[in-house]
Amino acid sequence: MAGKEFALIDEENITGEDADNRAQVRVWLRLLACTSLIGAELRRQFREEFDFTMPRFDVLAQLDREPVGLVLGELPKRLMVTAGNLTPIVDRLVEDGLITRSPSPLDRRVQIVCMTAEGRRAFRRMAKKHSLWLASLLAEFPKARLDGLVRELDDLKNAVKRATEEARA
Amino acid sequence: MAGKEFALIDEENITGEDADNRAQVRVWLRLLACTSLIGAELRRQFREEFDFTMPRFDVLAQLDREPVGLVLGELPKRLMVTAGNLTPIVDRLVEDGLITRSPSPLDRRVQIVCMTAEGRRAFRRMAKKHSLWLASLLAEFPKARLDGLVRELDDLKNAVKRATEEARA
DNA sequence: AAGATATACTTTATGCCTAAACTAAATGAG
DNA sequence: CTCATTTAGTTTAGGCATAAAGTATATCTT
Numbered sequence A, B: 001m002a003g004k005e006f007a008l009i010d011e012e013n014i015t016g017e018d019a020d021n022r023a024q025v026r027v028w029l030r031l032l033a034c035t036s037l038i039g040a041e042l043r044r045q046f047r048e049e050f051d052f053t054m055p056r057f058d059v060l061a062q063l064d065r066e067p068v069g070l071v072l073g074e075l076p077k078r079l080m081v082t083a084g085n086l087t088p089i090v091d092r093l094v095e096d097g098l099i100t101r102s103p104s105p106l107d108r109r110v111q112i113v114c115m116t117a118e119g120r121r122a123f124r125r126m127a128k129k130h131s132l133w134l135a136s137l138l139a140e141f142p143k144a145r146l147d148g149l150v151r152e153l154d155d156l157k158n159a160v161k162r163a164t165e166e167a168r169a
Numbered sequence C: 001a002a003g004a005t006a007t008a009c010t011t012t013a014t015g016c017c018t019a020a021a022c023t024a025a026a027t028g029a030g
Numbered sequence D: 001c002t003c004a005t006t007t008a009g010t011t012t013a014g015g016c017a018t019a020a021a022g023t024a025t026a027t028c029t030t
Helices: A011-016 A019-050 A054-063 A074-079 A083-095 A117-137 A143-168 B011-016 B019-050 B054-063 B074-079 B083-095 B117-137 B143-168
Strands: A002-004 A099-103 A111-115 B099-103 B111-115
Touching (some): A019 A054, A019 B019, A019 B143, A054 A099, A054 A111, A054 A117, A074 A083, A117 B019, A117 B143, A143 B019, A143 B117, B019 B054, B054 B074, B054 B083, B054 B099, B054 B111, B054 B117, B074 B083, B111 B117
Antiparallel strands (some): A099 A111, B099 B111
16 A cells, blocks of 8 residues: 555465465455455545545544544554554644644653644545545445455455464563 | 554544534544554564565565566556655665666666566565465454455445546546 | 652654656557 | 657655653662
């Protein structure tokens, strides 16, 4: 994805890798293909309809329904990006009047970010479209299999999480 | 994902979107989470072990097993990125001696890219590790369900492709 | 109280990615 | 043949992403 920074390996090339791990490589390539396709379409829609980007939308999504705002440091964790990356994104959302950033009175290192009324309006308008776009993109996939796929992906996610945590320990 | 440029919306926020499309949004969020997790780990490994990036690896993967090389214009299509993006990546791979880029004698607009012997060696070394890393990341996911997941993702990919092609028509 | 360590965040350097504008070469129509 | 169009690729401007280094504030240790 921006950034994407992901691309696809041709199926043929699997033979160039360890034959025993074909299934795992295939899962990865399919994940990448699906995410790229859907992500490209969502990004295009966001840009054309709202002149907005997905990372900015993601920040608003975190702030929506946090009536008192959020400690800035929560955002990198929830969005799985580095803190340095968020600085300019938050800067621009503040400039655009969609969120506020104020220092905590308790700890001058800490900043609290909070959506403005305008930000909330903008987010809700975009979120509605966001789910419609997704519904339309996935319309040809059988609805009956959606929940099953969610479960499989949940299990996959947890398996990967466990594997990475083990590796670090 | 290039970068990626993808982040995650909290589950809670689905209520802020159209309730009818929850399942589709959930699939998207899970796809994003899985791709981000795996991608981050692969990127880290590529950097630490080989001082290499995934986009560079992906280009080599396309060129591996194309003994006579590839028309440059094929790469953007296969890797699902824009042509402009590839120019500097190909430039650097040429500089590093991993691939060559030569003009076609038939059409002076066309360039042919081809892996060097050194590039082939480098790719095979990295590809082996790449599949091992993936196998280890997915090790805790039941092997018996891998093929089923591949099929689901294939169907999903094709469904999304059809939806986007229809939308353009 | 003073110095070491930890935390919150920003800055810098580098690379990926896109869209849109641009260059050069080939093709097609009259 | 000439001009318009198409095609292959590069360039530009701008945003996203990372890792690593830096700044400021808080906390902990003694």
